[in-house]
Amino acid sequence: MSRIAVIGAGAVGAYYGARLAQAGHEVHFLMRRDYEAVRAHGLEVRSKDGDFRLDAPHVHQSSAEIGPVEWVVCALKATAIEEARALVEPCVDAGTRILILMNGLGLEDRFAAWFGAERIFGGLAFTCINRGEPGVIHHIDYGALAIGHVLDDPAEVATAVDLWQDAPVEVAPAPCLLEARWRKLCWNIPFNGLAVTAGGVTTDVIMHDPDLRAAAVRTMREVVAAGDADLVAHGSEVRLAPTIVEQMMATTDAMAVYRPSTMIDFVEGQPLEVEAIFGEPLRRAEVLGVPVPAIAMLTALMRALDPAGRT
């Protein structure tokens, strides 16, 4: 059993942290909004796979209180990337591994620069999770995790997957982390983007509106083109699956009515994860000369709509 720190216990951090605790790990949650509620009443997960509750999880208001751990799961919002180093550092010693469970491209490279690449992993949550009232997480649909290593070291990937062995989460190794990141962007760019720019709508609205649906497909095809070009540029022989657009659309058709995280941030007036999800992929596409007019349009609009300005 491992000692684990979950840094940033929003919906994703709290959910996967709770699953690790279910598996018997000693999980320490760094919490802001929900600290008091979870200390008083525990952490409740209302899941399509069955509800459960951690009655007395370890919750903390500072990372120093947690101290060094074997695994850090960093699930901060990408908008908090500049604070991430200071929040993670107190939990890191020589043997600590760090799993970045955040949206967007390029975040692992920041952590690699801060803490050394060999210990940095990226996690991709293909799931629908939202926060409810303080202390309550709604696990709405799906839930699989893909985990890769920033240097694509297969032994390290296996170690990371191993951590989840007894947790009721479907975990797949991502042999190429960059491919996995772009695969997730294939969904996040069109759906987080359109859910916000169409006025704050749920995914089903996009799927049932022929114009928005077509815009989602067009945007996703641009993400595929940009992702494949980025993989080539990084010397990878991996490519995004040729059927990925059809797969993603089918998955989203089958999805419960869902509010993408960025759409929730938008309607709540919170900073949007613009640069990690949109800005960095757009920058890479432009450098690589891949035409991405739909991504560029969405990025421009997301930046304009972001209450935090450029983040």
Place this chain on the structure above:
Amino acid sequence: MSRIAVIGAGAVGAYYGARLAQAGHEVHFLMRRDYEAVRAHGLEVRSKDGDFRLDAPHVHQSSAEIGPVEWVVCALKATAIEEARALVEPCVDAGTRILILMNGLGLEDRFAAWFGAERIFGGLAFTCINRGEPGVIHHIDYGALAIGHVLDDPAEVATAVDLWQDAPVEVAPAPCLLEARWRKLCWNIPFNGLAVTAGGVTTDVIMHDPDLRAAAVRTMREVVAAGDADLVAHGSEVRLAPTIVEQMMATTDAMAVYRPSTMIDFVEGQPLEVEAIFGEPLRRAEVLGVPVPAIAMLTALMRALDPAGRT
């Protein structure tokens, strides 16, 4: 001097109608929102070229009350196109000419089908005009009018331009009405579209934000490509000016802080002129096989953001 009916006296109709009245024409305004205010206090134009007021203009609540005229100036919102025939008809007799002073593509064709093509003209207002409190029009910037004939009959165009001879409005003949319509769309599609989808912003915000500005240019280039293809398809030898994008951007840089009409509709929760400004140009581009991803994205978002649904 001519007897003229202005059908739909929003900002554009009231402003240009007032200019025709200044020139000595007998101008009858069909008014809704401003009827009582204008009857009580007249029609006031606060213009960058000097304020003026019509103390007792002819205002009406029904077209039948106006009866047949020499010229109808139809300045309804494009969203009211289905009501336009009934509103215009009572003012039309054998000799009536009809000037369509509305935004968008394809509207003259509707009027031509209803009343016969030979009497139908299109007017393009390159101007910044907003409504103020009831009975007050703000003329903020520019003001030129281009007028064409739906059959591009030069003698008819000259007759239409002649109507404005004594009015303090710069009126230019549009030898090719289709080119003039696309020229106006070069501005309306990017700027009305981005002003709405970026959250309800003024034109200066678009011009000063490098991303939105780039999106405006990209979108405008698509409009130029679609417009030129549409001109070819209509057998016209006219093309949009090669420098039009640079011209439009320079004009907009020099423009006062401006709220495009669709942006005002958006923030006021009114129906948006989506189909005339976006939908019809997009349809033509798609039929002609012109790639217009930015226009398609804006159209999808505008339809989704339109409080009236598809209009």
